[in-house]
Amino acid sequence: MLPPPRTRPADGKILGVVLLGLCGLAVGATIFLQVEKQPESSPVTRGARLAEEAGCFACHGRSEEEPRFNLRLAAPGQWRGKNNPSLWEGEITEVKVLVDWITNGVPADEVEKHKQLFIRMPAYRDRLSAAEIEDIAAWILAEGLKLRVDPGARTTPAAPGAALTPDQLFVAGDRLARQTGCYQCHGELGQGGVANPASFKGYIPGFQGQDFLKLTADGDRSEILHWIDHGRGRAIEAGLLGRIAKKYFDGQAIPMPGYRDQLTPAEKERLADFLLLINQSGPLPAREIERLNAVLDPR
CATH class of the missing domain: 1.10.760 (Cytochrome Bc1 Complex; Chain D, domain 2)
Structure with a gap:
């Protein structure tokens, strides 16, 4: 009975190279997919996520139709109902105003009025970076456009040929x-x-x-x-x-x-x-x- 043919060393090396190449391709494809799947963001999308994480909706709700309970001190020992406004109710369109509210909890000129509230807005100056606060402001301003812009409004046409x-x-x-x-x-x-x-x-x-x-x-x-x-x-x-x-x-x-x-x-x-x-x-x-x-x- 003849002995089985022995694999030549060269064949084993070729097989090893092929297997190594296939492993390399598999690893490369995995890395490529992971890189390509990295999420993309913008100030608006980051702001939406940060607003959720910061608890903004607990006090302000997600829309005008989602009121949030609060009380205002009308006189010593006398409290009156006052819902918190939504993030868009005041139609604030200035970044510096939004940043002031988020950073300090209340602008300096409204501190005394704010003290009359049962539930007061916290300051986020030590919890969020300046860039994160601006991202939340970007999101609030962008979302506010849903309420402010009339999609049916006519636009001013450009001059013919311009x-x-x-x-x-x-x-x-x-x-x-x-x-x-x-x-x-x-x-x-x-x-x-x-x-x-x-x-x-x-x-x-x-x-x-x-x-x-x-x-x-x-x-x-x-x-x-x-x-x-x-x-x-x-x-x-x-x-x-x-x-x-x-x-x-x-x-x-x-x-x-x-x-x-x-x-x-x-x-x-x-x-x-x-x-x-x-x-x-x-x-x-x-x-x-x-x-x-x-x-x-x-x-």
Whole structure:
């Protein structure tokens, strides 16, 4: 009986190299996915998270329709009911005023009046950094636009043949985005969207950062228009990782609707211009959102 053939040393080395290469690819793919899945944020999305963590909603509620109990001392031993205002009831549109309230618990000129309240606002100066407080202010200002801006308001048209200024485009695009529900999923001013189970990153991206660029072939205009028409990306599903992208698009809980039959060609072009403007502007800080409040609602 003949002995079994012995594996040549060279074959073992080749097999080892192949296995090592496959392990390297697997590790590389894992690292790549972990890097790509890193969440993106903006001052507005960070502010929303910080407001939740800081307990803001316990005293202020989440809307005008969610009153929060309090009492005011009317005379010695006499208390009267007084609900706490929501974060938007006073229509504060200045960053410095919001920062003063959050930092100190109450502005200096309202200290004595504040002392009459049964439940008083705490100061967060020792609990939040200055940057975190500004992020909360950015979120409050952005969310306040839902109450302040009328999506049905007419915009002032540009002169025939004249290009829109960035602010004119922002007003026109913002109205269109509100009318078509863009902010409901992508966040106010496109600064970051809602949770989306089973999506690649677990949330619907905004228009302001790298997520948007990766989904639209680096901000390619025709790709943006394809997204608007079909609610799906053409380039990303046809690329090297197209099968993975398609898997997530098919499995996510909240798919994007296609607006092909809902918007006119001119509206789609205007919306594409607006989305590119937001992306070029980048994540909006509190001071810029304060300025945009005046642009979008010039009372």
